[in-house]
Amino acid sequence: MTMKLYCFGESGNAYKAALPLELSGLDWAPVKVNFFGGETRTPEYRSEINEMGEAPVLVDGDLKLSQSGVIQMYISEKSGRFGGTTPEEAREVMRWMFWDNHKLSSQAGTARFLMNFLPEEKRPAEAIAFTQGRLKAAYQVLDAHLDGRDWMVGDGPSNADFCCCGYLFYPEPFGFAREDWPRIDRWLGNIQSLDGWKHPYDLMPGSPADRA
Secondary structure (H helix, E strand, C coil), X not given: CCEEEEECCCCHHHHHHHHHHHHHCCCEEEXXXXXXXXXXXXXXXXXXXXXXXXXXXXXXXXXXXXXXXXXXXXXXXXXCCCXXXXXXXXXXXXXXXXXXXXXXXXXXXXXXXXXXXXXXXXXXXXXXXXXXXXXXXHHHHHHHHCCCCCCCCCCCCCHHHHHXXXXXXXXXXXXXXXXXXXXXXXXHHHHHCCCCCCCHHHHCCXXXXXXX
């Protein structure tokens, strides 16, 4: 049975789920969520898809999962991939997933939204500056961790990589330039070299160009 991932191309959190799905070899298909049209705020979406009013959501038969980290864990359960090869690695993968959710993606997603998806006159300069300061600190941690490493944990790609890269392939400005962080740049290149890798706007339906 084909799994369905409710997602949209602009969402880094949805990309965190879509990318390991694509690389796992599991049978799945994207279902576009019209986030910018207000779909996630409708009573129908909250009652039928996700009470939290968010994407991504994975549907596999009668099973429905939300939150990208939980979906990643399920993909690992189904495919036997990306969760770490030992209990120690599995814990380390989770450690970086939690770190990303709190320190990196939360700030990157906020900065990118404020800088690109709000009308220019409504963009809060002080909030943007604050999030970009937090992001710089996160980039420093990530760049230092990748010194001498090809992957976040162990000898191959894991959910830690797919979490931490979630927003870093997007072209819109939000305070990240690959050339400023050579270790991060090299690591992102490793992810791009994986068989089956796709850019978020190629992997999921929806992009800013659709609304231009």
